[in-house]
Amino acid sequence: MSFGGPQWPQEPQRQGQQGQQGHGEQGRGAYGQQPGGHGQQGRGQGYGQGAGGYGYPGPQGGAPGPYSGAQGGGAPAPFPGAPAPGPFPGPQGGGGPTPDWSALADASASRARRKRLLAIGGGVLATLVVGAVVATAVVATGKKDDTAKNGGGTPTAPASPTGSPTPEPTFSSVAPPPPPNPKDYISDPKKDRAPLTAEGLFPGKKLTMDGRPYTKGATSATANCAAVTQGGLGTVLKKNGCQKVLRATYVRDGVAVTVGVAVFPSEAAALKAKNQATGGIAPLTGAGVGDFCRATVCLRRSNAIGRYAYFTQAGFTNGKKVTTADRGVFRSSDDLGTFAFNQIYARGKSQASAAAGAPRQ
Numbered sequence: 001m002s003f004g005g006p007q008w009p010q011e012p013q014r015q016g017q018q019g020q021q022g023h024g025e026q027g028r029g030a031y032g033q034q035p036g037g038h039g040q041q042g043r044g045q046g047y048g049q050g051a052g053g054y055g056y057p058g059p060q061g062g063a064p065g066p067y068s069g070a071q072g073g074g075a076p077a078p079f080p081g082a083p084a085p086g087p088f089p090g091p092q093g094g095g096g097p098t099p100d101w102s103a104l105a106d107a108s109a110s111r112a113r114r115k116r117l118l119a120i121g122g123g124v125l126a127t128l129v130v131g132a133v134v135a136t137a138v139v140a141t142g143k144k145d146d147t148a149k150n151g152g153g154t155p156t157a158p159a160s161p162t163g164s165p166t167p168e169p170t171f172s173s174v175a176p177p178p179p180p181n182p183k184d185y186i187s188d189p190k191k192d193r194a195p196l197t198a199e200g201l202f203p204g205k206k207l208t209m210d211g212r213p214y215t216k217g218a219t220s221a222t223a224n225c226a227a228v229t230q231g232g233l234g235t236v237l238k239k240n241g242c243q244k245v246l247r248a249t250y251v252r253d254g255v256a257v258t259v260g261v262a263v264f265p266s267e268a269a270a271l272k273a274k275n276q277a278t279g280g281i282a283p284l285t286g287a288g289v290g291d292f293c294r295a296t297v298c299l300r301r302s303n304a305i306g307r308y309a310y311f312t313q314a315g316f317t318n319g320k321k322v323t324t325a326d327r328g329v330f331r332s333s334d335d336l337g338t339f340a341f342n343q344i345y346a347r348g349k350s351q352a353s354a355a356a357g358a359p360r361q
């Protein structure tokens with residue numbers, strides 16, 4: 001592994017081992033057995049034998065003789081097996097003094113030792129440098145780990161394009177209020193303040209319920225609740241505080257139905273009037289509808305929602321008596337009762353929707 005630069009050598013390179021011939025036994029070219037040198041090479045060119053040796057060519061330039069005799073006296077050979085050299089010649093021989101082989105060998109060994117020591121020292125130094133680099137890298141790595149452990153190196157979220165931190169969505173711990181209940185508005189006169197008219201409650205000229213069309217006749221509205229009733233219903237309405245009665249008549253297939261809606265000051269009062277009802281709402285004639293339900297039997301019903309009670313009276317336009325077998329009369333009474341209920345509830349729903357969209361105080 002390298003750290004910021006060239007790769008350090010893994011092991012020191014020892015000098016004298018690759019491509020070099022040092023002072024020792026490399027290549028057999030040191031002081032010892034060197035071709036043409038100073039030793040026993042060929043045993044024919046020793047000291048005093050042949051040209052180029054450290055001897056001389058014998059007396060008077062003749063053929064060389066052994067290292068003995070009258071010309072030089074005997075001397076021991078410098079190396080085992082070599083002929084003993086004669087005495088060093090004087091001025092007549094032209095040769096130099098004999099080298100000190102022991103000193104040369106010691107010097108060569110000393111130089112070899114110094115180079116080996118230098119090579120070993122260089123390797124140790126390189127090893128120490130590599131170890132220092134590795135230790136530095138380990139320490140640096142440990143600092144990064146400590147920083148991350150202490151929280152200093154934790155990456156942060158990228159900043160928003162404006163440079164400010166991205167806001168996180170917040171949620172209110174307070175639940176939003178439920179939407180207004182339409183029934184609350186048709187039960188409380190303080191909330192039920194929308195205009196109330198016969199044409200507003202019974203709009204249009206025709207009415208269709210489940211595919212059955214009805215033609216609208218006359219409509220009316222009065223605060224004299226008892227005046228538009230039959231039997232004991234007037235007394236019941238008055239006793240429970242009836243404020244207004246709105247009526248409309250619808251005709252279909254020879255059956256006429258008058259629906260009357262009575263308004264009370266509270267839900268409780270309307271419920272009492274519905275439970276105490278007797279007699280019925282008076283039939284409303286006119287606008288193309290003749291007398292009906294007079295001196296005959298008709299179908300009367302009553303119900304209530306909120307502070308409203310509503311009543312229906314249904315019979316034949318020809319005065320025929322209604323029986324339980326006349327399913328058309330019952331169906332028409334059901335249609336007009338459902339229509340009245342839907343109109344009253346729609347009044348509460350529209351007021352509740354308007355209140356929900358209004359700014360809060």
